[in-house]
Amino acid sequence: MKLSFNFIKSVYIISIYILGYSANAQLVNIESKRMHTDSVRFVLSSDLLFNYTDNNGEYILQIGSNLTTQFKSKNLKSIYFFIGNVNLIRSKEEDFQNSYFLHARFNQKLTEVVRFEAFVQNQNNQKLTISERNLLGVGLRLKLFSKNGSVAYFGNSYIYEIESVEDSDQKFYNHRNSSYISLNQNFKKYNLDITGTLYFQPLYDNISNHRILSQFKAQMPLTKRISFSALYNYAVINFNSELEDNRTSNVSFGFTLNL
Structure with a gap:
């Protein structure tokens, strides 16, 4: 059976929404990416996707890469944490x-109970209203409780951000x-981790301009190196301006390789 090139492109477009949310969203849940490794000092998790399809000179190029390391x-009191990902899906037309x-x-x-955090972030996505976002933040992270496989955290940070709108050069x-509350539950019997997180990020001088993200994540190791995960995200960005x-x-x- 011969598949049309437009059908193949449609499949790729669908795959963007199923697999690529973390790269599309402007508000990213760092809680779901933290590595709870106790006394393990170095951890690296990575995946790489490359695919090229050419049908009579019409092509689709797909590159996806994710890296998380800690x-x-x-003395285990200081943690250095890095996340990076790149996603490209390109055809001749767009x-x-x-x-x-x-x-x-x-x-x-x-x-x-108390931890100090400082972070920097840069993200770029030409398909979003805010095409580039840079931020610098500092804050505190509090462990609310830890008992019977349940751990809850509350965090609050100050963020200085620079946002760019490419269409209007604004x-x-x-x-x-930025405030968040996160609850993690480990079910040892089923070797299952579930994390729920709620973020709220308003401007100091205009609370109506805010970002909200709620996320539920379930992760289950399949082998020592490979884990299966499922995510549900709901995000709202209110600009309180002429921006949509x-x-x-x-x-x-998805599946994750842990080294």
């Missing part, structure tokens, strides 16, 4: 997706607050 100090995301974070344990320089507000929801499934 390093702990010798790019269906062209984005990257970089995030670096430092976490310092002050007490058994730039916005914002002072934003964004609302997105997404369900995705």
